[in-house]
Amino acid sequence: MSTIALDNFPKSFLWGASTSAYQVEGAWNEDGKGPSVIDMAPIVEGTTDFKVTSDHYHRYKEDIKLFAELGLKAYRFSIAWTRIFPDGDGEINMKGIAFYNDLINEIIANDIIPIVTMYHFDLPYALAIKGGWSNRTTVDAFANYSKILFEYFGDRVTYWLTINEQNMMILHGDAIGTAANNDNENPLQDLYQQNHHMLLAQAKAMVLCHEMLPTAKIGPAPNISAIYPASSRPEDILAASNCASIRNWLYLDMAVHGRYNNIAWSYLKARNALPIIAEGDMVLMAKAKPDFIAFNYYNTATVAEATSDDFANSTGDQQIVIGEKGLFKGTSNPNLVVNEFGWEIDPVGFRNTFREIYERYTLPLIVTENGLGAFDKIEADGSINDDYRINYLTQHIEQIKYAIEDGVEVFGYCPWSAIDLVSTHQGCVKRYGFIHVDRDEFDLKTLKRSKKKSFYWYQALIKSNN
Numbered sequence: 001m002s003t004i005a006l007d008n009f010p011k012s013f014l015w016g017a018s019t020s021a022y023q024v025e026g027a028w029n030e031d032g033k034g035p036s037v038i039d040m041a042p043i044v045e046g047t048t049d050f051k052v053t054s055d056h057y058h059r060y061k062e063d064i065k066l067f068a069e070l071g072l073k074a075y076r077f078s079i080a081w082t083r084i085f086p087d088g089d090g091e092i093n094m095k096g097i098a099f100y101n102d103l104i105n106e107i108i109a110n111d112i113i114p115i116v117t118m119y120h121f122d123l124p125y126a127l128a129i130k131g132g133w134s135n136r137t138t139v140d141a142f143a144n145y146s147k148i149l150f151e152y153f154g155d156r157v158t159y160w161l162t163i164n165e166q167n168m169m170i171l172h173g174d175a176i177g178t179a180a181n182n183d184n185e186n187p188l189q190d191l192y193q194q195n196h197h198m199l200l201a202q203a204k205a206m207v208l209c210h211e212m213l214p215t216a217k218i219g220p221a222p223n224i225s226a227i228y229p230a231s232s233r234p235e236d237i238l239a240a241s242n243c244a245s246i247r248n249w250l251y252l253d254m255a256v257h258g259r260y261n262n263i264a265w266s267y268l269k270a271r272n273a274l275p276i277i278a279e280g281d282m283v284l285m286a287k288a289k290p291d292f293i294a295f296n297y298y299n300t301a302t303v304a305e306a307t308s309d310d311f312a313n314s315t316g317d318q319q320i321v322i323g324e325k326g327l328f329k330g331t332s333n334p335n336l337v338v339n340e341f342g343w344e345i346d347p348v349g350f351r352n353t354f355r356e357i358y359e360r361y362t363l364p365l366i367v368t369e370n371g372l373g374a375f376d377k378i379e380a381d382g383s384i385n386d387d388y389r390i391n392y393l394t395q396h397i398e399q400i401k402y403a404i405e406d407g408v409e410v411f412g413y414c415p416w417s418a419i420d421l422v423s424t425h426q427g428c429v430k431r432y433g434f435i436h437v438d439r440d441e442f443d444l445k446t447l448k449r450s451k452k453k454s455f456y457w458y459q460a461l462i463k464s465n466n
């Protein structure tokens, strides 16, 4: 099995793994939980729904025990907003509080550090039908939700992530069921109004967190990837810069510095899509300071100049670049191989991404997602020999090592995913976990857990850093 000498990783490094509530918990309408946009979204053809998923809600004790055996130092999971507030705001559902209290206690009892994402794509449906993020009242609903999370769980949770992949929700909302309100005369303006509201909600949560929990740490969790120009043509380099600003820096410039990225701003201005900024918004944005940056990384993007109408390049999948006429268009990178789902694999791009983020913001970094979706095969003896996953993770961890050598402060790595779960786009046959869950696309089977080869590999790797 591939091994890496982890000599330059700090001993306190948070070797972790990730999941999200709607992809792993199931129990979508149990114990007072309200529906989210995910529960109400049409199911992607040929895939299953998110109603049972891996049944973690009922099996979390068994799962956490396996995570402890895996040797995880940290477990990144998300709280379903609709378990705490079935309608997004208003009355608290105490059964939801009880579930996460039990889950957090179980994690800590197993010597694992909880890392909590407050919102991972699953906006309460009750808020969505009132306009969702287009409606400014959602900002206060989120702030109130975050206050309740800090109040009930802040005594035990130190690491908080505000919003998972806000940039992907804005750029690929259709794929996630959170698209802009297209009744609006100017859908792009509406989209970036939603974005502004999410940025405000995040700022409020960061300020509240620091006021209520002085020793807690909080940060954003976008999907960030280095953007390459398709060639050395100056026009392609400009295109890459445009794409990086609109895809990456818009989100982090606001989270860290409390200001709009100038290139993203001029893009919106040229399209008459500037968000309405209320009095006090920018003061609040500037006041909110993250303690670290969390980011998800699966691959890089390569773009070229886009002058004509052939600028779009999208399958609706959030890892594919959607072009912008006049600014950039996605192209494939001939230097990279792709996985079974057409996603490019770029371990060196991981190092590039670390360096770019750290050089821009000089904040400690944690990776909250990185991994390989694949069709795992169960052998006759029940084993799953996912060497492809081990190779992918090995190559990426090697690049973390180089990034640390480059002087980047990296304090944790939480690959996707701790256990098999339902993928956002391709159902449950696309697997990411260290732990296999016995179910098929439409047949729930036994839901029994078993350890893949990558489980033993990751266990040994973590041990070697002790």
Ligand code: BG6
Residues within 6 Å of the ligand: 020, 023, 164, 165, 168, 223, 296, 318, 369, 373, 416, 422, 423, 424, 425, 426, 430
């Ligand atoms: C990330 C999301 O963008 O990509 C996860 O935060 C998602 O929720 C992951 O599952 C992988 O995407 P997919 O479509 O393969 O599940």
